[in-house]
Amino acid sequence: MSGFDAAAFQAETGVSRETLDRLAAYDATLRKWQPKINLVGPSTLPDAWRRHFLDSAQLFPLIPESARVLVDLGSGAGFPGLVLAIMGVPEVHLVESDARKCAFLREAARAANAKITVHNKRIEAVTGIEADVVTARALAPLSELLAWAHPFIGNRGATLFPKGQNVAEELTDTTKYWKMRTERFDSRTDPTGTILRVSGIDRV
Numbered sequence: 011m012s013g014f015d016a017a018a019f020q021a022e023t024g025v026s027r028e029t030l031d032r033l034a035a036y037d038a039t040l041r042k043w044q045p046k047i048n049l050v051g052p053s054t055l056p057d058a059w060r061r062h063f064l065d066s067a068q069l070f071p072l073i074p075e076s077a078r079v080l081v082d083l084g085s086g087a088g089f090p091g092l093v094l095a096i097m098g099v100p101e102v103h104l105v106e107s108d109a110r111k112c113a114f115l116r117e118a119a120r121a122a123n124a125k126i127t128v129h130n131k132r133i134e135a136v137t138g139i140e141a142d143v144v145t146a147r148a149l150a151p152l153s154e155l156l157a158w159a160h161p162f163i164g165n166r167g168a169t170l171f172p173k174g175q176n177v178a179e180e181l182t183d184t185t186k187y188w189k190m191r192t193e194r195f196d197s198r199t200d201p202t203g204t205i206l207r208v209s210g211i212d213r214v
């Protein structure tokens with residue numbers, strides 16, 4: 011059992027009491043639904059405030075201040091997109107192909123009073139959203155993520171992707187297909203992890 015609880019999350023992120031209460035309502039919904047649908051790895055649930063809530067919340071300060079519209083690809087149980095919506099990103103779209111996970115996302119958003127849009131579709135089928143930021147956690151290699159993100163942000167917006175220790179290899183592979191500006195930030199939850207912020211994306 012981890013000692014990193016909601017209070018530790020609040021101390022680490024500085025979120026308001028109201029935001030913490032909304033995240034706690036999301037957490038309670040996650041714990042209620044987890045036995046019915048495998049939403050997160052069962053072994054990660056006791057440490058959810060660090061492994062999922064802080065892991066998602068650490069992206070918030072990396073979002074440009076002018077950003078209004080965020081698309082989260084392959085949202086699963088809502089990490090990081092739903093956390094970022096609760097923290098204050100004005101317009102958040104969650105894209106998830108699994109209908110049961112979409113039912114959970116709608117219920118968790120209702121419990122947390124978060125006005126998000128859930129798209130129960132494959133990413134490739136979602137069109138017509140002009141976004142400022144695209145996020146995705148644990149979904150695909152970088153080159154694939156950029157191919158999915160590009161229709162939403164063109165070369166104007168930015169992506170934020172938590173990545174593991176293979177990030178250097180993924181970057182090398184990606185430069186064959188994409189021109190881009192990359193910035194790397196140390197993960198606050200994973201000593202071997204990196205948050206990759208990519209912008210100015212164009213095909214080679």
Ligand SMILES: C[S@@+](CC[C@H](N)C(=O)[O-])C[C@H]1O[C@@H](n2cnc3c(N)ncnc32)[C@H](O)[C@@H]1O
Nearest residue numbers: 084085086089105106107108131132133147148
């Ligand atoms: C490994 S989970 C990660 C979920 C969440 N982002 C997280 O980090 O906890 C990947 C999710 O992406 C969804 N997914 C995979 N490919 C997809 C696609 N092409 N379109 C929409 N959703 C997709 C899966 O159903 C799954 O819920």
